[in-house]
Amino acid sequence: MPSRTIAACLLALALASPERALAADPGPREIESVVSGKALYVQHCTTCHGIDGKALIDVIANATDLSDPTAYYSGTRPEQIFTSIRNGAGVAMPPWRSQLRDEEIQHLVSFILSLWPQGRE
């Protein structure tokens, strides 16, 4: 990923931070994981969950509002989110295991956690 993009993503995260759930002082590895997760998210997830994760485009059935952990159906622990992505969930969410490596799914989990309101992690 070009460095300008990483900078842009970090900036976007920083700007939108008041309600973000990254650890108070995220380390470089965590930030990098969020950035990688965001790139994957933009590529694979936005058509159902929306650019902001809020799933406000009512197109694909019942996509979860990822920014609101109280709305999750299949668990909010990182390993549960990982499993939902890997194996699919509900009726509409397909399993991604054949298209994404476990490491990539891990990055997606990091990015999804970063969408939560502060203090919910």
Added chain:
Amino acid sequence: MSENDTARLQSRRDFLRTSAIGVGAAAAAGPSSLAFAADMGETEIPSIRLPEDLTTSLAEDPSPGKFEGRGQSGAEVFANLCKQEELAGLFCCPGNYTVINALAAAGIPAYGGRSEGSMCAMADGFSRATGEVTATSGTEGPGFTNMIMNIAAANAARTPLLVLASNMQIAGEDRERAIQTVYQQPTTEGIKKYGKRLIDPKRVHEYGAYAFRHLKSGVPGPVHLDFPAEVSRARFKDPGELTDFHDKSRYRTESRAHPIPADVARAVKLIQEAERPLIVAGQGVFQRRGWDALKRTAEKSDIAVATSGPSRGTFPDDHRLCTMTAPGCLMSADLVVFVGQYCMPSPGEYLFNPDIKAIRVHPVQEDLGRNWPLDLGIVSDEALFLEMLADELPRKKRGPWVTEIAAAKAAYQTQLDEVYGLGLKYSKDTGYLHPAVIARDTQHFLDHDADDRDAVVMGIGGWTSGLFGGRYARANRPANLIVPAYQYGAIGPDMAMMMGVCAAVQRGVGPQAGYEGAPTLCITSDAGMAYSLFELDTAIKYGLPTITIVYNNNAWGVWPHAARSARSMHMYLFQENLRYDQLAEGLGANGEYVRTPQEFNTALARSYRLARDEKVSSLINCQAIKEFTSGRAYPPGVSMNPEPGCGAVAH
């Protein structure tokens, strides 16, 4: 036509005869009809046929209105203007009688059908296939309001659609005199480019000119005129009785905005500096017939091309620089040049890197900078810009970019092959047809078994059916593929829309020239049947050879919305195993029922032959199950397709 096909057609007629004894006669005979029908014994039920009056009427010569003698009516003045403007076709239902009769008499190719909404979709389809202005018409009140969904769809697609309707009398305004008056113009607020209730008879020509100025200048869109009787039936014996009775060369201009050379120089500089430039050729490039200039530009400097809009094929999908089947490379593009992208996405909606630089070329200055922040905005006609750019750009090879596009195409194809493999497996496991199989086998048939793969225009609608279909369908010449759901996302108009496309192909209008006689093909859904199926009567009446493939999953494909709402599911479901093929037979078409890939391919081949050789339309009912929509049960399930790319419907 093979012996098999003949036998089948024969048996279809036999079926009609027998089923009509049970159903048709019983219905006609009223409450005590069942016993009566049983008594009928061997009574011959006449077969479906074309009325004699139809053939005679279609063979009539035009007889446009004249000022001499009784003079011409307001409707005739308007019709003659439409003729001068080469209005390409009229699709209507009876109503607005004075106007539709005058248009037909003036020599405009006219089609009458079964519901105004569908006829409006046909007009839209004709225009999407040709870029030409087409008209639709309905009666005041009910006919007009029946069109609304499809006027809105045409508006979202920026179709130059002339919407006509009668509207009672000016003298009855606000009085609810007689029946059917409605305030039409407020009804089309927000779904038209221009509209006017004509209230002054002597200005009928002047407002006709208004209409065509809007239809043929800048970014097109629907124009809606409503005609009170005082206007359509007024009589004129002398041109002096009409205001602004000028020739089209005086009431509008064909002059177009040329880009200023300094802007083109800046565009050239940005393209030269970029490593991975990409042109998004929008609908404007199709409307302005800029496809040759587009190809010349792209090839001169190895610029990748994606297309967008309701008509596909402005740049061939199989071209080495085309990214329509290479979504994996879009993130690498470092410069995008939007040319004629009428319906503008916002960043994030196209699968581009957030850093991408952007140039936008558009004929209307006010739109530049809307939604997408620009590094350079250029006011210009699309074709003229591309011509100039092709001249000014130095030759350049971009080996790594071309290689990356090729790799992304291969990767996407692998993905499609995998999903097709899964579809075959699911079809085998369940005994029902998976949408990936329908989609892939249809395109495969066109590529390998049709006389000329480019001749058949395909259109793809429905939800699950449409999203799968769009991925496998290819467009290799202008308007080779239509996107019925483009931007408005309406379920239902697709089948009728493709009949309008078929009319354009049969007449060889615009980019359809040279393909006269070829069938059109529509993949659609069971939900869509409720909106358009009856127009099979219209297709057959006018000898339009259409093939409709219905993905019948017994449901509105959005049923997963009900999965967590126990008391809701019933609202999303239909009776299972409905026989759309039998309904088609009842309307005089060939009906096919299939459940396996093998049956599907046989039915498709037969339908193609019937369409090509006999001008008979077919409907192939592909029995499926709703669960194929579920990504959990049958991955990958349904999902939107990346944009810009094949299968895109939003922009």
